[in-house]
Amino acid sequence: MSDQKDTDSFENDISDIKNQDPTMSSINNSIETESDVGIEVEEKKSFIEKWKTNRFWLIKGTYYVLQTVWMIVMVIGGFILWLISFLFI
Numbered sequence: 001m002s003d004q005k006d007t008d009s010f011e012n013d014i015s016d017i018k019n020q021d022p023t024m025s026s027i028n029n030s031i032e033t034e035s036d037v038g039i040e041v042e043e044k045k046s047f048i049e050k051w052k053t054n055r056f057w058l059i060k061g062t063y064y065v066l067q068t069v070w071m072i073v074m075v076i077g078g079f080i081l082w083l084i085s086f087l088f089i
Helices: 008-018 023-029 047-052 057-088
Strands: none
Touching: 047 057
16 A cells, blocks of 8 residues: 555645635734723732742742752752663663
């Protein structure tokens, strides 16, 4: 059996893009969002972001200590994985 190239689907994708209705994009753009109306939405800070920007030095220091420990663990783990990868070359 010989393999057939599937060029029909590629041609259909291009023709679908050419035949799209240009008014559809204007309908999507006309929908107003809360920021367009002038309503300000306060974004909730994540737990980590709260620790990073906390005014108390003990909590902020704990964040930086944990971040440093995590980075060291990830670097050591990456180095060990890099060494192990040489076994499978």
